[in-house]
Amino acid sequence: MEQEQIRLLKAEEIECRVGMISEKGLSLLLYKDARVDMKILDEVYGSSNWQRKHEVIGGNLYCTVSIWDEKKQQWIAKMDVGTKSNTEKEKGEASDSFKRACFSIGIGRELYTAPFIWISAEKIDIHKKADRYVTYDKFKVSSLSYNENREIKDISIVNQNGKIVYQLKSTSEKNTNEHIDGINQELRRTGIALDTVLRRYGVSSIEEMDENTYKKAMNSLKRTKPKAA
Incomplete structure (x- = not known):
């Protein structure tokens, strides 16, 4: 009965439950x-x-x-x-x-290694009901990965519309800098505002983009004609 025999939880096997909630946002708890x-x-x-x-x-x-x-x-x-x-x-x-x-x-012992998950109010719908705050949004883990110590390394959480509302990724500093440089270069070429790209992909910064989101953003920008001189 070795722990190593037990596989790690898959993304679709992890559920999300609202922990704390206020007018500023909410925290999520992961459970099985x-x-x-x-x-x-x-x-x-x-x-x-x-x-x-x-x-x-x-x-x-x-x-x-x-x-x-x-x-x-x-x-x-x-x-x-x-x-x-x-x-x-x-x-x-x-x-x-x-x-x-x-x-x-x-x-499921790996759930104990989950980060504190806080989602700010601008990414969700929060309503005041009587003397408390509530949300009817639903959340699920869309992807995750683990390190060699069976700890959660990367995790993405989406809402009922499939929009990313939380993301943690352990991208190397080199890759992060390359992503930032690449996006900024295309923004200068096209004249598109950074906020427009971030809103489109449901992230608050380039650093939050996973590899797949970064590639989608870059492909879209590269197909955009340059701004007029």
Whole structure:
């Protein structure tokens, strides 16, 4: 039951939930659901080689996930406790305790390395409802990658319209400088304002552009006729 056996989460397996929200913007939390845990347990160990058990200890609901170790010829167990849910209390605690036990096994542990994700108000629709702020925007992870230490290295998050609202990328300083120089050269040639390009691709700076976005921007600019002399 080695952690290295467990693959890293894919972008489509990670969900986004609003954490804090104010008139200035909101923070996002990344999480996985129980279905992802079950799928990965099946993939790695086989559907017949793991099991789960729930029990109440001291008034709290715990989950034990056990995995069959063929070499040791014994079950290896991990246990954790769930937290109460605002709706469907028992179901929420059962699901949460299961997900936490799976974290102990190593599934989704890379989410702990996620950066603090803050999205400013100009990129989203925020409304005041009674005495609090709300948003009806939906968010999803569109792409991500990890480093050799199984830590999140690059991540892009889009809204329901597919527009990038948050991006973290570990581009080398050399590549970043090349991107900035390349874009600025085309902006001077075409007379197009930088803000126009940034708004079009949903980023706040050239540094936020990933390689694919940079290539799209450059290709579009190169097809644009130069400004009149």
